[in-house]
Amino acid sequence: MKKKKNLVAKLRLGIQVFFLVLIASISLNHSLSAYGISIPFVGSASLHAVCPFGGVVSLYQLATVGSLVKKVHEASLVLMGIAFFLVILVGPAFCGWVCPLGTVEELIGKIGxxxxxxxxxxxxxxxxxxxxxxxxxxxxxxxxxxTATTMQLVFADYDPYYALFNFWTGEVPLTAMVILALTLIGSLFIERPFCKYGCPYGALLGLFNKVRIFTIRRNASTCIDCKACDRACPMNIQVSTAGAVRDHQCITCLKCTSEAACPVSETVELMAGTFTVKTLEGVSREKEGAK
Ligand code: SF4
Ligand code: SF4
Known part of the structure; x- marks a missing residue:
């Protein structure tokens, strides 16, 4: 059964597109600044300022060596702090809602x-x-x-995220361009291939799925075993056999929930204990029922 696009899906797409445009603008602005052109609002931002993974490796180096990794902006530490607050609460929402490379993989996946x-x-x-x-x-x-032993952001030489937003500059190493090409072509066959198999930041955030406060939970007593949730999951997680989804690959996209794929209401939800996160659609449905 195909459901019409719900409000949460629209909100998620809006946030994804916002960050994709923001990061692309920052990167483009960096190139245009050589010609004295500046894009309004992103004039002083650096692409490294919006790389939370730079913050992770830099924090490690700060603890072990006492200095930040070269090229890593202090703002990436702030972004990393926000990502970690979110991941403890709701898991790797950064991957499912913010990461522009994940968004591009997902958009190509729609063609696939x-x-x-x-x-x-x-x-x-x-x-x-x-x-x-x-x-x-x-x-x-x-x-x-x-990175910690060389004090350089070596992953930039292999990073498809960096390549995606710099491929026109001539500064991107061939290795990163090849990995970007494999990621984009692979997305036609596999949903989010780099997220699943290659992303070190996704790997780190994924560990928090084991301890996150709000998890995806399936109510076995109302489940009709139609497996719509399994088919909807971009990360191929078997939601239909789980009680609580603790899989390290979950990206909190909410595509499996009763507001999206699951045809039975209040059967797959984002919950902490007995507390359920009411999505926009759930709240509006309740209001309509109360009238
Ligand atoms: S569909 Fe559900 S289980 Fe799969 S990644 Fe999204 S939130 Fe996690
Ligand atoms: S989509 Fe809902 S009803 Fe169908 S298997 Fe998954 S949890 Fe059960």
Whole structure:
């Protein structure tokens, strides 16, 4: 059963597009400044200022060596602080609602879904996929170790996020361009391939799914086992067999919930204990019922 786009989905798309435009503007402004042109409101911002992962590695280096990593702006520490407050509360919402690379992967995925219909996002055999999902933890350990020992943001040489917003500058290393190309092409077949297999920041945030306060919960007593939630999940999580979703890959996109994919109301919800987060649609439905 296909539901019409709910208010939460529209709000999420709006936030995603806002950050995509913001980061693209900051990056473009950086290039235009060489010609004395400045985009209003983003004039003094740096692309590194909006990289929370720079904040993570820099914080590690600050604790071990006593200085920030070169090129990392103090603002990225602030952004990292906000991302960590959010992740403890609701999990990796940064990945599902803010990250512009994730947004671009998701937008290309919409084309892939049209091309391959139900086969989309099922091309990697589950037996192989479950091991590939841990690759990003290897990347995380490598990035933190090499960055802390060299005091350089080495991941920039491999980072598709950096490549996406700088490919026209001639400053992006070939390795990063190749990884960006693989990510964009891969998104036609697999939903969010870089998020699933390669992103060190997503790996770090994903660990908080084990302890986050608000989790996605399924009410087994009202579930009709239609598996619509499983089909909707971009990260291929089996919501239909979970009580609470504690999978390290959840990005809090809320696509599986009763406001989106699940056809039974109050069956898949964002909850902390017995407290349920009332989404905009849920609140407006309640108001209509009370009239
Ligand atoms: S489990 Fe639900 S909230 Fe988490 S990634 Fe899947 S669809 Fe999104
Ligand atoms: S939780 Fe909802 S969408 Fe998932 S299997 Fe049960 S009824 Fe279907």
């Amino acid at each position: 879904r049209r091309m391959f219909k139900k086969k989309y996002n099922t091309f990697i055999p589950a037996s192989m996929d479950k091991y590939l999902r841990y690759l990003r933890y290897g990347v995380l350990v490598w990035v933190v170790y090499v």
